[in-house]
Amino acid sequence: MxxxxxxxxxxxxxxxxxxxxxxxxxxxxxxxxxxxxxxxIAGRTPGREVIPSPVTEIPALGEERLPVGIDELDRVLGGGVVPGSLILVGGDPGIGKSTLLLQIAYRFSDRLQVLYVSGEESVRQIRIRADRLGALSPNLLLVAETDIDLIERHLNDVNPPVAIIDSIQTMFKNDLGSVPGSVGQVRECTAQLMRLAKATGISVFLVGHVTKEGLLAGPRVLEHMVDTVLYLEGDRHQSFRILRGVKNRFGSTNEIGVFEMRGQGLVEVANPSLLFLNQYPGESVPGTAVVSSLEGSRPLLVEIQALVSPAGYGVPRRMTAGVDHNRVALIAAVLEKRIGLNLGSNDIYVNAVGGVKLDEPAVDLGIALALTSSFRDVPVESGLAAAGEIGLAGELRPVPGAAKRVNEAFKLGFNRFLLSAQSEIQNKTEAEVLRAVTLAEALEVAIKL
Known part of the structure; x- marks a missing residue:
């Protein structure tokens, strides 16, 4: 009934x-x-009551994790998958979510059984992608199903340590009259999988679609119900992909994993900084500056490009790619007020090379150097990388992880690094660390007129 x-x-x-x-x-x-x-009420047997227990009598799970075997993914997850966890993977259409999940399933299938449930493709279509990726294993079980009750039956029968649901928006529950993908269906199906995962210890990966605003489709409670939320980011016209953790109950949310999309699937990138640098230390061109951004424990060197030109129309344009539009407007206002650059009547375009998205305040100094270099048509000193936060009063503030940033820059051939004078750093490299108290001092050091 x-x-x-x-x-x-x-x-x-x-x-x-x-x-x-x-x-x-x-x-x-x-x-x-x-x-x-x-x-x-799921997880409860008729006639059996759940009573509160002292925390000291509850057996500890310990640090038992299931390493995926993909170093970039294990870094984001905090060392591997926690048994019984629910992991949501989101991203734009065509970004590579299904490819990544099939590669994860194949890596797990080397040592345990994996159930891959698809609601969007037939098993033959998945086999075609598996042939292309070389992901063929007898421990990788495929089923095309959208009824959540039948999926639960499959999970109970097979009892795999890892299961993948692609995607949660295609699943439906017969008790609800709404169509698959609706708010009620997504919430109920996720809740049923969550109860099953906690009761059986099966680690479940969910694929989630995103809206045109870039947010996960469905109710906001979906992100609160799962243990981990991962976003696969990147430009479809670029080859690299960034896996970013925005929620993780069992690890840090600051780590990122960098992949490159190739014919054989997503390939790990050992040195991500090389992807985001168009040029190496040498002859610089006006309007470019190299900034060191810290993503979790990983420093990334990214080239910032800026173009400042006289406005051809009545209202100057402000366009950005990869950096926060409001942050660029703030830095332009500081340069105009504190440094005296007449940027108000110019068009401003700022771009982070490679399509990477930077939201750390440490990139402020790189943006300011690129804008000033383009406005004055004078290149930044060659072999120089920078990191620093800019205040409204024109002061240069310190950033965390200065030593990691300097070490990464020195490895890539940069022999000088510009930081705030308040930064505490023990420089163990041969790179020369330059310090500045204000933005004006930093510009004098980095840009020679």
Whole structure:
């Protein structure tokens, strides 16, 4: 017998027996979500009660992890997959989510059984991709299914240590009358998989679609329910991909993994800085500066390019790629007010080479150097890398991990590094560390007129 359902407003909690475009309680549009009227409490056996237990009597899980065998992914996960965890992988269409998950399944299948459930492709289509990736193993089980109850039955029968669901938006539950991908369906299917994972210890990877704003499709509670949220980023016109952890209950959320998309799938990049540098230390050109960004424990050297030109129209344009638009506007205002550069009547274009996205304040100094270099048409001193945060008063603030940044720059051939005078660093390399108190001093050091 099909369980009765009702519709509840996600804003004010108003309940209705049918779906309405506008909530009668608070007036919010498209806020009514289908809910099950009666819900069996999962993980509980009839006649058996769960009683609170002292934390000292609960057996510890320890640091048991399942290494994937892909170093870049294990770095993001914090050393491997925790048994019974729920991992959500999101990304733009065509970015390589299914390719990455199939490679993960193949690496696990070397030593344990893996169940790959696809709701978007047939098993023959998955076999075609597996042939291309060389991911053929008898321990890799494939099934094309979208009914969450049947998927749960498969998981209970096979009981694999690792399962992959591609994708959660295609799964549906018969008790709900809404279509797959709706808010109610996504939430209920994820909740059922979460209860199963915690009860059986199966590690479940979920593939999630993203909206045009770049956010995971479905209810926001989806990200709160899972243990780990990973985003696969990158430009479809570029070959590299960045796997970024935005939530991780069992590790750091600052780590990133860098891959390169090739014919045989996603290949790990041993030295990511080489991807983001168009030129090596040598003859510099106006409007370019190399900045050292720290992503978790990994320093990345990225080339910042800027173009400042007289505005051809009435209103000057401000366009950015890979860096925060508002941050560039703030730095341009500081350069105009504190340094005296007349940037208000010029078009400003700023780009991070390779399509990488930088959101760390340490890239402020690199942006300022590139803008000043382009405006004055004078190149930044060759062999110089920089890192520093710029304040509204024109001061140069220190950034964490200065030693790691300097070491990475020296490995790639940069012999000088510009930092804030307040930065505490024990330089163990032959690179010359230059210091500046204000942005004006930093510009005098880096750009010779």
């Amino acid at each position: 099909r369980a009765k359902s009702f519709f509840q407003c996600s804003v004010c909690g108003h309940q209705s027996t049918r779906w309405l475009g506008r909530c009668p309680g608070c007036g919010a549009w498209n806020s009514l979500v289908e809910e099950l009227g009666s819900r069996q």
